[in-house]
Amino acid sequence: MNAPVASTYQVSLADLSDPRVAARIDGFVKEQRASLFHRPAWLLAVQEGTGQRAGGLVCEQLGVIAGWLPLTEVRSSLFGRALVSSGFGVGGGLCGVSEGATGALIGAAQRYARAHGFASLELRGGSLPMGEGWRRWNDKHCGFERALAQTDEAELLAIPRKARAEVRKGMEATLPIRIGKRPEDLRAHYAVFSQSVHNLGTPVFPAKLFRAMLAAFPEESDILTVFKDGTPVASVLSFYHQGAVMPFWGGGTRAARSAHASELMYYELMLDARKRGMTRFDFGRSKTGSGPYRFKKNWGFTPQPLAYAEWTAPGGVPRNVDPTSEAYSRKIELWKKLPLPIANAIGPMIARGLA
Numbered sequence: 357m358n359a360p361v362a363s364t365y366q367v368s369l370a371d372l373s374d375p376r377v378a379a380r381i382d383g384f385v386k387e388q389r390a391s392l393f394h395r396p397a398w399l400l401a402v403q404e405g406t407g408q409r410a411g412g413l414v415c416e417q418l419g420v421i422a423g424w425l426p427l428t429e430v431r432s433s434l435f436g437r438a439l440v441s442s443g444f445g446v447g448g449g450l451c452g453v454s455e456g457a458t459g460a461l462i463g464a465a466q467r468y469a470r471a472h473g474f475a476s477l478e479l480r481g482g483s484l485p486m487g488e489g490w491r492r493w494n495d496k497h498c499g500f501e502r503a504l505a506q507t508d509e510a511e512l513l514a515i516p517r518k519a520r521a522e523v524r525k526g527m528e529a530t531l532p533i534r535i536g537k538r539p540e541d542l543r544a545h546y547a548v549f550s551q552s553v554h555n556l557g558t559p560v561f562p563a564k565l566f567r568a569m570l571a572a573f574p575e576e577s578d579i580l581t582v583f584k585d586g587t588p589v590a591s592v593l594s595f596y597h598q599g600a601v602m603p604f605w606g607g608g609t610r611a612a613r614s615a616h617a618s619e620l621m622y623y624e625l626m627l628d629a630r631k632r633g634m635t636r637f638d639f640g641r642s643k644t645g646s647g648p649y650r651f652k653k654n655w656g657f658t659p660q661p662l663a664y665a666e667w668t669a670p671g672g673v674p675r676n677v678d679p680t681s682e683a684y685s686r687k688i689e690l691w692k693k694l695p696l697p698i699a700n701a702i703g704p705m706i707a708r709g710l711a
Contacts, residue, residue, distance in 0.1 A: 365422065365457055367464040370412045372396045381414065384421040385451065391481070392597040393445030394426050401572035402428055402443045405565025406708040412441075413464050415457045423452030425461045429474070432709025436675045439469050439477045443711035444565070446499070446641035446662070449482025458483045466667060475672035484665040491666050496678075498659035500639035500652040501600070504630045511626050519619065519654045526620030532583045533624055537570045541579040544588035545605075548581070550700050552607025557688030559703030559710075566593055566605065580625050582617040590617035594625060600636040601629035622655075677710050 372378050378396035385394045392398055399410035408428050415423035428443025442448030452458035462485050469477050479485075484492055505511040512520060534541065542563070550560040570577050573595060581591040592606030603625055608618040626637055639657050642649040653659060668674045676683060691699065 365415050365417055365460040367413050367415045367460050369468070370396075370414045370424075372400055372410050372412065380421065381412070381424055384424055388451055388453075389598060390424075390451045391442075391445070391447040392595055392602065393442035393448040393480070394424065394451055396426075397572040398442060398445065398569075399426055399428060401568040402565070402711060404572075405562055405568035406444075406711065408443055408708065408711050410443075413461050413468070415452065415460050415464075417457070422454065423450070423457030423461050425450055425465055427465070428711050429472075430675075430709060430711045432675075434706060435677055435709040436476075436673070437474045438675050439465060439474045440711050441477075441479050441482075444561075445480060446497070447481040449479040449484070451482060455483075458485075466669075469667075470669050475669055476674040477667040477669075479665045479667075481662065481664065484663055485667075489667045489670070491668070492663065493665075494661040494663040496644060496664070497641050497662045498644055498649060499641050499662050500657035500659060501636055502657055504601075504626060504635055504637050506630075508627055511630070512623065514656060515623070516654060516656045519656070522616050522619040523623045526582075526616035526623070529584075529615055529617075529620075531589075531615060531617060531620060533580065533620075534583070535578055535580045535628060537574075537578050541581060542566060542570065544581045544583075545579045545591040545593055548588050548591040548609055548612075549593075549605060549607045550703075551609045551696065554694075554696055554699050554703075555610070555692065557692040559691070559707040560700055561605070561707045561710075562704035564704075569593070569595075580621060580628065582612070582615075582621045582624075584611060584615050584617060587611070589615060590621040592621055592625065594629075596629070596632065596634060599634055600638040601625060601632075601634045602638045602640060604640060 370377055381396050402408055403410040408430050411429055412426040414421060426442045426448050428440045430438045430440050450458045450461055465477055505514050515523060546563045553560050576596045579593050581588050589612040590608040592603045595602040595604055612618050639652050641662060642652060666674055
């Protein structure tokens with residue numbers, strides 16, 4: 357009888373610009389039923405849209421992929437340098453078939469961070485390591501998801517009474533709705549989204565990021581926009597992944613409030629998603645206790661705490677990109693006072709570092 361061969365893991369840096377490498381990793385992601393944010397297409401779209409480099413580490417055992425850690429290499433003069441898994445995503449993190457594979461990935465990621473001057477390594481979900489230099493938390497953000505109903509009327513009745521009344525008011529207004537991914541859809545979405553985030557006091561992401569995402573997921577993304585008097589007042593860019601619709605970048609103008617356009621938007625998205633064969637509505641991440649958090653709870657969604665972790669390199673200072681931090685409160689108020697054209701001109705240069 358031959359002696360057993362010791363298990364060994366080999367970790368290498370993935371070249372996502374090679375279609376064969378990207379396809380191989382994508383196959384592993386699908387086998388593991390990992391998140392949208394693990395997919396190479398997501399990382400490459402972030403790179404195309406913001407200039408933040410796409411990468412990641414692949415762990416192999418006997419030539420077979422056993423683990424994958426997607427990484428966005430964030431470099432910002434304002435927010436510092438960090439390895440983020442996964443950039444602009446609400447998930448990502450370690451994806452492996454065993455503790456040995458994920459352990460090998462973490463060790464390699466820490467060595468890469470130190471060698472290339474990254475102050476921190478951020479993991480959004482997945483298997484979260486413990487040990488020296490690591491900090492874990494699950495009290496800052498919550499996710500919201502539930503099954504879609506079988507009929508339009510059942511979907512409406514699944515929404516609690518007060519929120520359902522707001523949806524009905526939006527329906528009674530008979531506002532035009534358009535779904536698509538043409539240039540005019542993107543322009544309408546960006547006009548709404550930029551106003552929405554400006555009202556919150558945060559810089560808007562580059563329009564190029566949204567174009568890149570639509571191009572990266574041609575069959576798995578679209579934009580739904582609600583109009584009033586010919587003007588877009590509520591719009592959302594959504595993704596479709598593993599049976600779930602994910603309204604990801606959305607918002608409404610001040611005119612949307614009186615028209616109940618945002619409520620109508622999400623309800624219509626639920627109906628359209630079911631027609632596309634989706635079975636779940638993933639309402640995304642919200643800061644615990646925030647306005648969006650309460651909005652989603654009022655729609656009958658149960659908040660699920662999201663667990664994240666961060667490792668800080670020796671001597672490094674972790675970045676702070678939390679808009680609710682006291683460090684940003686004065687800056688947020690000042691940003692709200694900027695004229696929208698100026699905010700839209702300089703905002704993307706800032707927001708690209710918020711991956």
